[in-house]
Amino acid sequence: MATNMPADMVTSLVLILLLPLAGFAIQMFFGTRLPRKGDWLSTGLIGISLVLGIVMFIRTLGVFDAGYARQVHWPWIDIGGFRVGMGILFDNLTAVMLMVVGIVSFLVHLFSIGYLHGDVRYSRYFGYLGIFSFSMLGLVLCDNLLALYVFWELVGLSSYLLIGHWFEKKSASDAAKKAFLTTRIGDVGMFIGIMILYAKLGTFRFDEIFAAVADGEIGGSLLTWAGVGLFCGAIGKSAQFPLHVWLPDAMEGPTPVSALIHAATMVAAGVYMVGRLFLLFTPEALLVIAYIGLITAVMAASIAIVQTDIKKALAYSTISQLGYMITALGVGGYTAGLFHLMTHAFFKALLFLGSGSVIHAVHSQEMPDMGGLRKKMPVTFWTFLVATLAISGVPGLSGFFSKDMILGASLAFGMEHSSHLIIFLLLLVTAGVTAFYMFRVVFLTFLGRPRDEERYAHAHESPAVMTIPLTVLAVLAVGSAWGGWFQALVVKPELGQYRTAAVAPAVPGGEHGEAHAGEHHEAVHDETTIPDALHADPEGHETHVAGGDHADHGAAHRAHQIAMITSILAAGLGILLAWLFYGRRLFSAETVRRRLAAVHLLLSKKYYFDEIYAVGVVGTTLWVSRAARAFDTHVVDGAVNGTAWRARGFSWFIGLFDNTVIDGMVNGVAGTVTAWGRQFRRIQTGKIQNYLLGLVAVALILAFVRLVRGF
Amino acid sequence: MIPLQGYLVIAAVLFVLGLFCVMTRRNAVTILMGIELILNSANVNFIAFARYCAPDIQGHVFAIFVIIMAAAEAAIALAIVLNLYKRINSIDVDEVDMMRG
Numbered sequence: 001m002a003t004n005m006p007a008d009m010v011t012s013l014v015l016i017l018l019l020p021l022a023g024f025a026i027q028m029f030f031g032t033r034l035p036r037k038g039d040w041l042s043t044g045l046i047g048i049s050l051v052l053g054i055v056m057f058i059r060t061l062g063v064f065d066a067g068y069a070r071q072v073h074w075p076w077i078d079i080g081g082f083r084v085g086m087g088i089l090f091d092n093l094t095a096v097m098l099m100v101v102g103i104v105s106f107l108v109h110l111f112s113i114g115y116l117h118g119d120v121r122y123s124r125y126f127g128y129l130g131i132f133s134f135s136m137l138g139l140v141l142c143d144n145l146l147a148l149y150v151f152w153e154l155v156g157l158s159s160y161l162l163i164g165h166w167f168e169k170k171s172a173s174d175a176a177k178k179a180f181l182t183t184r185i186g187d188v189g190m191f192i193g194i195m196i197l198y199a200k201l202g203t204f205r206f207d208e209i210f211a212a213v214a215d216g217e218i219g220g221s222l223l224t225w226a227g228v229g230l231f232c233g234a235i236g237k238s239a240q241f242p243l244h245v246w247l248p249d250a251m252e253g254p255t256p257v258s259a260l261i262h263a264a265t266m267v268a269a270g271v272y273m274v275g276r277l278f279l280l281f282t283p284e285a286l287l288v289i290a291y292i293g294l295i296t297a298v299m300a301a302s303i304a305i306v307q308t309d310i311k312k313a314l315a316y317s318t319i320s321q322l323g324y325m326i327t328a329l330g331v332g333g334y335t336a337g338l339f340h341l342m343t344h345a346f347f348k349a350l351l352f353l354g355s356g357s358v359i360h361a362v363h364s365q366e367m368p369d370m371g372g373l374r375k376k377m378p379v380t381f382w383t384f385l386v387a388t389l390a391i392s393g394v395p396g397l398s399g400f401f402s403k404d405m406i407l408g409a410s411l412a413f414g415m416e417h418s419s420h421l422i423i424f425l426l427l428l429v430t431a432g433v434t435a436f437y438m439f440r441v442v443f444l445t446f447l448g449r450p451r452d453e454e455r456y457a458h459a460h461e462s463p464a465v466m467t468i469p470l471t472v473l474a475v476l477a478v479g480s481a482w483g484g485w486f487q488a489l490v491v492k493p494e495l496g497q498y499r500t501a502a503v504a505p506a507v508p509g510g511e512h513g514e515a516h517a518g519e520h521h522e523a524v525h526d527e528t529t530i531p532d533a534l535h536a537d538p539e540g541h542e543t544h545v546a547g548g549d550h551a552d553h554g555a556a557h558r559a560h561q562i563a564m565i566t567s568i569l570a571a572g573l574g575i576l577l578a579w580l581f582y583g584r585r586l587f588s589a590e591t592v593r594r595r596l597a598a599v600h601l602l603l604s605k606k607y608y609f610d611e612i613y614a615v616g617v618v619g620t621t622l623w624v625s626r627a628a629r630a631f632d633t634h635v636v637d638g639a640v641n642g643t644a645w646r647a648r649g650f651s652w653f654i655g656l657f658d659n660t661v662i663d664g665m666v667n668g669v670a671g672t673v674t675a676w677g678r679q680f681r682r683i684q685t686g687k688i689q690n691y692l693l694g695l696v697a698v699a700l701i702l703a704f705v706r707l708v709r710g711f
Numbered sequence: 712m713i714p715l716q717g718y719l720v721i722a723a724v725l726f727v728l729g730l731f732c733v734m735t736r737r738n739a740v741t742i743l744m745g746i747e748l749i750l751n752s753a754n755v756n757f758i759a760f761a762r763y764c765a766p767d768i769q770g771h772v773f774a775i776f777v778i779i780m781a782a783a784e785a786a787i788a789l790a791i792v793l794n795l796y797k798r799i800n801s802i803d804v805d806e807v808d809m810m811r812g
Contacts, residue, residue: 684810687807687808689733692733
């Protein structure tokens with residue numbers, strides 16, 4: 001057991017991981033027999049898990065060291081040359097993810113108590129939420145690729161179960177299948193990536209793989225392909241182009257599930273994975289990542305403009321924001337991408353839960369059925385507005401800091417490699433579009449006059465169990481980025497620290513014992529880390545693509561200033577346009593739609609991705625199957641039948657020979673044996689004592705012979 | 712002190728008595744008793760040789776194994792006898808010749 005993790009920390013982390021699993025097991029077996037069908041139990045268990053997660057998080061805040069990492073590793077399978085271990089890696093990124101997953105999961109549990117009140121499979125729903133939380137926590141805690149892959153599939157499974165929660169509805173069960181199969185396609189790539197690394201390096205552990213990369217044991221195109229393969233997993237799970245098609249359909253699941261899995265945590269797992277394995281992506285692989293993310297961000301944002309279903313609009317917004325994060329990681333903005341992952345988790349979970357609250361009130365997901373709900377649902381409206389401001393990048397809110405950081409990183413990258421300046425420009429446009437479509441949702445849902453009087457009359461504010469999560473998330477959507485702690489703690493790792501010249505400190509920061517946390521705290525609190533992070537330019541530590549140096553710090557600083565100003569302008573423009581279209585109604589959206597009918601059709605059909613896949617992938621598969629069947633019927637069957645005819649003719653001859661010659665011999669032998677047997681059977685009387693007599697007689701004879709002959 | 716031969720003679724006598732019992736009796740339970748005699752004659756030999764020829768614990772351990780095995784054997788054999796009785800309403804081994812050739 002290799003460890004530098006204190007035992008109490010191991011206990012806490014294992015408890016954090018296993019409590020939701022316990023909730024799952026109890027719900028599955030006894031859920032319906034518990035009072036209130038056990039919702040308090042699941043919520044309580046995840047609550048304890050959350051409290052422990054927050055304790056761990058505060059502990060890392062207390063240490064406040066960018067290189068802080070603790071690892072514990074146990075041998076698991078050890079057969080011949082095949083060695084696999086299991087372990088927990090706990091660093092600042094893990095701490096942040098534990099807290100994010102815990103908070104969102106707990107609040108979604110709470111919200112679900114109200115939202116799914118009286119549901120047919122209420123306790124099973126909470127059980128599934130439990131196994132999802134377990135797998136997601138395992139995903140962020142594990143220290144090797146094998147465990148990552150296992151938990152990766154487990155979150156896919158729980159996503160499948162939860163999307164298909166109302167499986168009586170065909171669209172829901174179809175969506176569940178589509179989500180599972182589509183993400184599986186990406187996972188095949190991920191598996192190939194893992195196997196490339198294992199075949200070459202013989203290990204699954206992150207630190208050992210990084211050490212091998214640092215030592216140049218693996219490199220060049222092999223490493224690029226491994227990286228691209230692993231990224232395929234992220235394409236599937238994080239709904240990146242071209243495998244994004246499952247996420248909008250996944251909105252068939254209950255809305256709190258959409259908030260937890262399809263907005264805040266599982267879809268962010270791909271981003272987390274790319275961040276966690278950041279060191280093994282070559283510049284080429286990162287470029288692929290950046291452009292895939294860029295295509296996704298732009299495409300999804302443009303689709304979101306024309307959606308009329310509030311959840312679909314949010315789903316495309318999620319895809320677009322995930323593209324943002326992926327792009328940020330691709331251009332080397334490690335901190336920026338993961339920062340946006342955290343802030344997005346809070347405000348997007350809030351948006352989804354807010355939309356859930358609205359859907360709960362008006363029993364429709366179509367925005368044309370809504371309007372004017374502000375007065376009926378003040379808490380939902382104000383929290384939703386806060387989240388919208390955050391996602392639009394209005395200064396002061398969490399989304400502003402992270403989005404601004406991404407734009408800064410992409411501009412810095414573009415200034416260094418001018419051919420890639422388009423990344424920054426398109427991201428900037430996307431930022432404006434994001435502000436536009438999000439405010440469109442707000443205007444259509446909460447402002448203006450009610451379009452469906454009957455639904456409006458029945459609308460009401462949701463119960464406290466639903467509004468409290470909204471309020472908590474609103475506070476986090478505003479303030480989670482304040483103070484610059486994230487930029488100071490989650491810093492892009494350096495490959496150099498993994499060189500095996502020093503095998504022992506392969507775990508970064510391993511030499512600082514927990515006991516010295518106090519002094520260490522003082523040591524890091526010097527002037528270099530924090531003020532830099534608190535500065536309006538939050539990218540004090542951000543370097544550009546692998547190999548970027550700090551020499552052009554001034555240029556980077558200027559890039560971030562430009563990025564900040566332009567991003568505020570873009571957001572403002574987007575909000576202004578949305579207001580003009582849907583608030584003042586100065587322009588008519590209807591006229592624009594008629595003018596640009598072709599564009600509108602293209603967008604509302606989501607660029608025909610589903611149709612292209614139906615024709616291209618499904619159609620091709622069907623065509624290949626039919627061709628294969630025809631081949632089977634005519635060629636294979638013909639060959640088989642022909643062979644059968646010849647075989648029959650030959651067999652007849654063989655049969656003749658067999659019956660006369662062979663059987664004659666066999667029967668002759670058998671007859672002889674029978675005749676002998678008839679004689680010998682007399683010996684077998686069936687009486688044990690006869691046999692014993694024979695035995696004793698032989699023994700006596702042998703003894704006698706030995707006595708007489710003396711040997 | 713009694714010489715080794717004394718024990719061996721006792722053991723031989725026990726063995727022969729047991730063998731005789733097993734070979735001549737018709738009653739299955741009596742046969743089992745004969746087997747016990749044979750086993751115990753072996754035990755006597757084990758202990759005797761352990762005492763006189765190889766002063767270590769192996770012989771004793773073997774004897775204890777034999778006792779345990781004998782207990783298990785008796786349990787199984789009595790179960791067989793019981794089933795036998797249920798089936799043919801007798802425990803006379805001469806009537807049990809279903810395996811005759």
